Amino acid sequence: MVEIQRNPTRPVRIGTVTIGADNPIAVQSMTATATQDVESTLAQIRALHDAGADIIRVAVDSKKDAEALAEIRKLLTCKGVRPNLAVDLQENYRLAAVLAPHVDKIRYNPGHLYHHEREKPWQEKVQFIAQSAAEHGCAIRVGVNCGSVDPAKVEAFDPDDSISPMLESALEHCAALDELGFTQFCVSLKDSDPQKVIEVNRRFAEARPDVPLHLGVTEAGMPPEGIIKTRIAFEQLISRGIGDTIRVSLTVSNARKPEEIEAGRSILADIAAGRVRSVVDYGLSTLNIISCPSCSRVENEAFVELAEDVKRMTDYAKDHDITIAVMGCRVNGPGETDDADLGLWCGPTYVNLKRGTETLGQFGYDEILSKLKAELDQLIDARGGAVAG
Ligand code: SF4
DSSP states (O other), X not given: OOOOOOOOOOOXXXXXXXXXXXXXXXXXXXXXXXXXXXXXXXXXXXXXXXXXXXXXXXXXXXXXXXXXXXXXXXXXXXXXXXXXXXXXXXXXXXXXXXXXXXXXXXXXXXXXXXXXXXXXXXXXXXXXXXXXXXXXXXXXXXXXXXXXXXXXXXXXXXXXXXXXXXXXXXXHHHHHHHHTXXXXXXXXXXXXXHHHHHHHHHHHHHHOTTSOEEEEETTBOSTTHHHHHHHHHHHHHHTTTOOXXXXXXXXXXXXXXXXXXXXXXXXXXXXXXXXXXXXXXXXXXSOEEEEOOOOTTOSOTTHHXXXXXXXXXGGGGTTSOOEEEEESOTTTHHHHTTTSSXXXXXXXXXXXXXETTEEEEEEETTTHHHHHHHHHHHHHHHTTTOOOO
């Protein structure tokens, strides 16, 4: 076993699990069923719980979702099952008050606190969330995501610097929670590029060694590549004592979601045993397909199949330095495809195709692959057909 000196983070209790302060690194996952489909969501929570998930996150975007989650908690309690539940809030921060009695942690995204009640300062919204959490003994996660960073922070930095806006946004929210006297929080800083995940988390841990970190590579994609990308980031961070809870985000069908827990545990076991891969020349010198792990917001169940088809169809271009992003919904799809050479994000009956930030059109699920191939061929031609050396 390797002796890893963990960062001296403070303990944060999430239901029956405590993260930080040298506690074992907790492994978590997220449901991908429609939250209002109580039966399916309940079944997925149970499957993740049975697979050993320490914390299970559920997305809630509306009052109806919130009611469904409350009902799910009730049904679980009746069956004598008590998973640690985290809610993933999107724009409607006020749902925190409705949900706090039923969950153990509330995740909010600083970049999403602008959409509702625009005239209200974000500090007041954070105060509302913190008050709701404190009243019911919930923890909070400040979840900063590369595709939806606080616009004010993005504007304040060089467009080529995507790390500083994320970092500053996280630090600002930590300071706001400090000022409120709320200590039961952790932070996550996720990007789809493992190298950026490493850098931003290292910088954060240096600035705030007391705050527990939730690690993850967002839109890591399908196994095995998705696991490899995540493993690279986790090896670099956890071996330096950074990280108190993890999630491996994988694009897999609902039935295979527990694989996220298995992958997380096996990465942790390998790091602890010193079975660490050296960081091979990972990077963007070959085809890189990023795809979101899907969640209850996914707009068409065909998304996972589409992501698999994209991977198969683009195999011929595997030696080209091109990034293709495949996203499941309109909440994060438009922003998170901006940095890719080619992007797809799913609507209910159509898929949006993008080249960089430019939208090329909307196409049916049966025609999108041929459109993507045409764009990919054009891109390879435009770059002189050169493959990575
Ligand atoms: S892009 Fe949409 S569907 Fe995919 S994980 Fe993010 S929120 Fe969920």
